[in-house]
Each structure stands twice: as C-alpha cells, then as structure tokens.
Amino acid sequence: MKAFVTTVEAGSMSSAAAQLKLTPAMVGQHIAALEARLGTRILNRTTRRQSLTDFGKNYFEQCKDILERVAITEMEAEAQSSEAQGVLNITAPVTFATTMLMPALKRYRQLSPLVKLQLMLTDQNLDIVEEGIDIAFRIGPIPDSRIIQRILMPYKMVVCAAPEYLAKHGTPIHPTNLKEHEVISFTKTADTPLKFYNDENIVEHKAQSMITVNNGYALLSAAKSGLGIIIQPEILLKKDLESGTLLRVLSDWHLGERQLSMIYYRYKNMTPKVRSFINFVIKEFRQ
Known part of the structure; x- marks a missing residue:
C-alpha cells in the first residue's frame, strides 16, 4: 500500500x-x-x-x-518510550484558537509539561513547510499531498443578528432577503459568494457589505450592538445564541459542510513533541 x-x-x-x-x-x-x-x-x-x-x-x-x-x-x-520536550510551533484560526484550543491547552500542559508552545493565531493559510510550523489547524480541504490531514469536527456557520436589529429592520426568511439588510462581513471572505442550502434548493448570494472586519470578535461585538447581520462560526456565537443576545436567522438553510482539520507535514522521523500533541488533539477534538 x-x-x-x-x-x-x-x-x-x-x-x-x-x-x-x-x-x-x-x-x-x-x-x-x-x-x-x-x-x-x-x-x-x-x-x-x-x-x-x-x-x-x-x-x-x-x-x-x-x-x-x-x-x-x-x-x-x-511515545510510551520517549518524553515530549522542546519547542512546538502551532498555527490556528483566531476564532477556533480563542474559543476552543486555548482552554484545552491546560490539559495538554499537564500531559507534556516539558513542551514549550509557540502559537501563531491567524486566518491566513501559512505554508507550514516554509514557515517551520509543526502543527496547523485549517478549515476546508487541504490540496497538498505533502500534508497529512486529520479531520476533527464540522465547522458550522450561522447567520444571526441582535433582537434590536431584527425588530427595526425585519427578519430575512430567504437568502435573497439579505440584499435588503446591513450584512457585516469578515474581510477574508467578503468577496466570496455564499451558497445556502436547504432540502430542495441551492441559492447563491454575495453580500454587499458597507462594513468589513478582519476579526470574529469585532464582528460579534458589532452584531450585539445592533449594527447588522453577521455570518460567523457557531463556536463563536454559541453563548450569545443560547442567552438570546443574538437570534439565529435563516435557520431552515445551511451554508454547506466544512470541516476543521489538524494538518502536519509527512515527517520521516516524527518527534515525541509532535506525536504527543497529535494524540492529544485527536482525543480532545475529534468527533
């Protein structure tokens, strides 16, 4: 094989x-x-x-x-016969790292106390070979045969807004209604058309945003203030959706299946520090 x-x-x-x-x-x-x-x-x-x-x-x-x-x-x-130690370079998307990865690292530190972690949080897809990165987290497919991809879990996007905004401007019931609303977009994907799916239809929509932001937490703050509608990862919005601070809209539609993955280079001699982190992440996040 x-x-x-x-x-x-x-x-x-x-x-x-x-x-x-x-x-x-x-x-x-x-x-x-x-x-x-x-x-x-x-x-x-x-x-x-x-x-x-x-x-x-x-x-x-x-x-x-x-x-x-x-x-x-x-x-x-x-890994049973060698102790993980040294510097481990990791890169991850800002939202995933802040909401899920950072809280989990306390448990990893207890398992591998001699490993020094250096994290670069960015929504840019860095070349892990060129940048000397040991482990990276990515959303979506990985078109590189040099890379091993471990799919961890679905990465769902949610459309939502504050009750104040919806009370004033109305609630969209179809993706095409978004053109009538103030949609605040994430800078990296602002020019990318969105595809909405339900059981019968696929609708493509490109937001005409007057405001774009390059940070998920800033988008969250904007939505909570009633500034407009945002489309962000469910992991970022979960607490506010549960509390009612934000309300989900277009709940009969979804934005396709995307996966969160851990990737790493096909090492010939993988070090204990890399092995230890891979094993931890699979046990911690894989569904």
Whole structure:
C-alpha cells in the first residue's frame, strides 16, 4: 500500500522508488501484488505516464487512511518510550484558537509539561513547510499531498443578528432577503459568494457589505450592538445564541459542510513533541 500511495503522489515508480529506497522494479512488484490480491487493476501504466483506474481512485483514498491510522498507532507506541520536550510551533484560526484550543491547552500542559508552545493565531493559510510550523489547524480541504490531514469536527456557520436589529429592520426568511439588510462581513471572505442550502434548493448570494472586519470578535461585538447581520462560526456565537443576545436567522438553510482539520507535514522521523500533541488533539477534538 505504501508503494502504491507513494507512486501516485510522486507521479512515477522511479520517483517513488527513490523515496522508499527501493528499486523501480520492486515498487512495480508491490503494486502488481496488490492488483493480484484485489483481482483488479488499480493503476494504468505505460512507459510515459500512469493514471488511476476508477477503482484505483477510491482504493488510493482508502490506502491513505489505513496507512495514516497505522502511523498514528505506531506514534502512540513510540511515545510510551520517549518524553515530549522542546519547542512546538502551532498555527490556528483566531476564532477556533480563542474559543476552543486555548482552554484545552491546560490539559495538554499537564500531559507534556516539558513542551514549550509557540502559537501563531491567524486566518491566513501559512505554508507550514516554509514557515517551520509543526502543527496547523485549517478549515476546508487541504490540496497538498505533502500534508497529512486529520479531520476533527464540522465547522458550522450561522447567520444571526441582535433582537434590536431584527425588530427595526425585519427578519430575512430567504437568502435573497439579505440584499435588503446591513450584512457585516469578515474581510477574508467578503468577496466570496455564499451558497445556502436547504432540502430542495441551492441559492447563491454575495453580500454587499458597507462594513468589513478582519476579526470574529469585532464582528460579534458589532452584531450585539445592533449594527447588522453577521455570518460567523457557531463556536463563536454559541453563548450569545443560547442567552438570546443574538437570534439565529435563516435557520431552515445551511451554508454547506466544512470541516476543521489538524494538518502536519509527512515527517520521516516524527518527534515525541509532535506525536504527543497529535494524540492529544485527536482525543480532545475529534468527533
């Protein structure tokens, strides 16, 4: 499986062979053995190019998941015999870090007291290899084969406003009604059209915001003051929605499924500090 996955990601058997310290012929034998076991071809290959078969595409994703689970299990076993220590560089989106990650770090510190944590909170997707980051948290897909992605939990967005605002301006009952309202947008996504879904329809809407803000807590403050409607993560809004300080609108619609993930580079020799944090995060946040 490792030979197969590496061949697909590297683009050729010769490149995979160099990474795995095998001969190209041996890599080919491993893939041929897989196909013989499965009773079907998984990789179309010629002297010039290779491509996955329809079954091979699905099998490739399954193999990646299996190999990842094996790696995590091996990390857990190795972690029993070595103590985590040193500096761990982490980056995370501001809202997730402030509402969920920071409160959880007290428990991690109790487990790994010798690890020094350096956190960079930003909503920019930094290149973790170039920036020397050990662990990053991301929202949405990760289009990089160098990176291992561990999906943790859904990241739901909610449309809401203060009772004061809704009493004065009315409550939108359809996504198209938002064009009649003051929508305060998050700067990074202000120009990105939103897709609203319900059981039958998909409606695309692009907010025409007179105010954009680059911080979730500032957006929250603006909404609570009655300034307008915001669309923010449920984890940020939960307490105010429960208390009634903010009211959810368009509750029959949702903004698609996005996932919060932990990502890290495919280390050849993963250090105990990285292993310890990966294990902690999976146990703490994975649903």
